Each structure stands twice: as structure tokens, then as C-alpha cells.
Amino acid sequence: MKESKFLRVAKDAALRAGEIIKPELGKIHRYREKGENDFVTEIDIRSEEIIKNVILSHFPDHEILTEETGASGRSNYRWIVDPLDGTKNFIHGFPYVAVSIALQVDGTLKVGVILDVGHDDLYWAERGSGAFKNSERISVSQERELLKSMVATGFPFRKKEFLDIYLRLFREIFLRSSAVRRVGAAALDLALVASGVFDGFFEFFLSPWDIAAGVVIIREAGGKVKSMFGEDELSGNIIASNPYIFENLKKIVEEVVKGNELI
Numbered sequence: 001m002k003e004s005k006f007l008r009v010a011k012d013a014a015l016r017a018g019e020i021i022k023p024e025l026g027k028i029h030r031y032r033e034k035g036e037n038d039f040v041t042e043i044d045i046r047s048e049e050i051i052k053n054v055i056l057s058h059f060p061d062h063e064i065l066t067e068e069t070g071a072s073g074r075s076n077y078r079w080i081v082d083p084l085d086g087t088k089n090f091i092h093g094f095p096y097v098a099v100s101i102a103l104q105v106d107g108t109l110k111v112g113v114i115l116d117v118g119h120d121d122l123y124w125a126e127r128g129s130g131a132f133k134n135s136e137r138i139s140v141s142q143e144r145e146l147l148k149s150m151v152a153t154g155f156p157f158r159k160k161e162f163l164d165i166y167l168r169l170f171r172e173i174f175l176r177s178s179a180v181r182r183v184g185a186a187a188l189d190l191a192l193v194a195s196g197v198f199d200g201f202f203e204f205f206l207s208p209w210d211i212a213a214g215v216v217i218i219r220e221a222g223g224k225v226k227s228m229f230g231e232d233e234l235s236g237n238i239i240a241s242n243p244y245i246f247e248n249l250k251k252i253v254e255e256v257v258k259g260n261e262l263i
Contacts, residue, residue: 004111004126005058006103006126007111007113009054009055010102010103010113010124011122012054013054013101014099014114015115015122016050016054017099017115018099018117020046020050021043021084021090021097021117022117022118022120024043024090025090025093025095025097025117025118026093026095027093040068040087041084041091043084043090044067045068045083047084047099048066048083050083051066051081051083051099051101052072052081055079061073061075062075062078063075063077063078063079064078064079065080065208066082066209067082067083067209077104078104078105079101079103079104080101080103080104080208080209080234081100081101081102081209082099082207082209084097084098084099085098085100085187085209085210086183086184086185086187089184096118097188098114098116098117098185098187098191099115100115100187100209100210100214101113101114101213102215108127109215109216109233110126110127111124111125111216112125112213112214112217113213114187114188114190114214121191122134123138123191123194123195124217125194125216125220125221126220127220129220130220130221131217131218131220133191138195138221139194139195139222140193140194140195140242141196141197141242142196142242143199143244143245144244144245145245146200146245146249148177149178149241150177150178150180150181150197150199151173151180151181151199151200151201151241152181152183152189152193152198153170153173153180153182153189153201153202154182154183154186154189154206156203156205162204165256165257166204169252169253169256169257172252172256173202173252176248176252181198186201186206187210187211187213189201189203190211190213190215190217190225190240191214191217193218193221193240193241194218194221195221199245200240200241200242200245200249201238201239201240201241202238202239202240203237203238204228204236205236205237206236208234208236210236211238215240218240222242222243223240223241223246224239224241224242224243225239225240226238226239226240226246228253228257
């Protein structure tokens with residue numbers, strides 16, 4: 001397929017960031033706490049600087065929204081960047097981390113790139129052109145029964161006051177599926193849904209940079225992604241899966257959280 005310049009720049013930025021992250025995998029890292037149970041390392045900052053520099057060298061007038069420094073610029077073209085998803089994993093030497101870069105044009109997600117740093121796997125998609133892992137086309141799983149599905153999730157670590165609701169939801173999905181897994185990096189969870197490893201995913205209170213790239217890739221891989229409660233697709237309360245188990249997952253979420261204020 002012919003790649004747009006936007007996609008080429010996103011892939012280049014992710015790979016360059018990965019070059020400084022990968023040698024640091026498996027080490028124990030110093031960090032500072034930027035919020036309750038929310039951490040940042042020097043490598044997060046360096047990775048973000050590299051990504052921003054690559055993007056701005058090609059598109060100096062574009063807006064960039066990043067995890068560590070927030071929004072800069074103002075444009076109909078908005079890049080949404082997580083320079084190191086899975087920082088807690090990274091701090092403890094657990095090598096499941098990712099770089100996530102997406103481009104939104106006039107409010108529509110157009111490009112998504114996720115680098116699985118530990119495995120040197122690059123997931124990427126451009127709206128209307130399919131989804132890929134490295135050079136191979138990927139698609140979501142064909143599992144049609146939730147009872148036989150493996151579902152990924154993440155804990156609401158920044159909103160522990162909602163833990164009881166989450167645990168009720170976890171229990172119901174655990175009982176009605178084959179297995180539930182937690183990787184600790186939402187971007188990787190979404191990439192693995194897109195490639196058919198996981199059949200579905202759910203989580204509360206994520207940020208736009210956690211999920212933007214994954215939304216593009218899953219949809220281009222034939223999957224479905226929606227917010228839990230009809231909010232903006234990047235609200236952070238997310239259900240993603242292949243098209244066959246999606247309605248069952250959505251129904252369970254609605255049953256459990258009905259009447260509970262999450263947003």
C-alpha cells in the first residue's frame with residue numbers, strides 16, 4: 001500500500017523513541033510521582049522530546065497532545081502521543097511497554113502507530129487502508145463466543161474510589177469468559193486485540209493518548225471500539241473487541257455500572 005507522509009512520520013517517530021527505550025528495558029528506574037499513583041521517568045521525557053521533534057520537523061504548524069507536557073499548538077491536525085505507555089512496568093523492569101502515536105484530522109482519527117518496544121513489533125494503520133503488524137496484515141479474532149474468549153483489562157489505578165464497581169464488572173466478565181489478562185499497558189492491550197491475540201478489552205478512566213492509536217488500528221483490523229456510555233470515543237471508558245462478542249461485553253458493562261456515576 002502507498003503510505004501517506006503522516007503515517008511515515010508517525011512510524012519514524014515511534015521507532016526513534018523505541019531506540020532510547022529498548023536499551024533501558026529490564027532495569028530498575030528512578031522516577032518521580034506526578035500525581036497519585038502516576039509516575040514519570042527521564043526516559044518518558046526523552047522519548048516525548050524525540051517524538052515531538054520528529055513531528056514538528058515535518059509539520060511545524062500541527063498541534064501535539066502528549067502525556068507529559070499536554071497540548072501545544074493549535075491546528076485541525078492534532079497528534080496524540082504517549083511516549084512510554086506502561087511506565088510502572090518500565091520502572092520495575094517488566095518489559096511490557098509501548099510507544100503510541102495517533103493523528104486526528106478535524107476531529108477524526110486517521111493514523112495510528114503502536115510500537116511494542118520489547119518485541120520490536122510495530123502495529124500501524126491508516127483510515128481506510130487496513131491494519132498491519134510490521135509488514136503483515138492483521139485482523140481481529142474470529143471467536144464468536146464470549147465464554148471461549150480471552151479478554152484484557154486494566155485496573156482503575158488513578159480512581160481507586162471506583163474499585164468496587166470495577167471488581168463487580170471484572171467478576172462478571174471473568175465468569176462469562178475463558179480468561180482475563182492484565183498487561184499494564186493499554187496501548188499494547190489494544191494492539192493485541194487488533195492482531196487477534198485478545199478477543200476483547202475493557203477499562204475505565206484511560207486518557208486519549210492511551211487509546212487513540214489503538215482505536216484506529218482495531219477498526220482497520222475489523223474490530224469495534226466504543227465508549228462505554230456514549231461519550232467521545234477518546235473519553236477513556238472503553239470497550240473494544242472483535243465484532244462477534246462486542247454486544248455481549250457491552251451488555252455486561254451496562255448491567256454492572258447502571259446507576260453508578262463514573263463520568
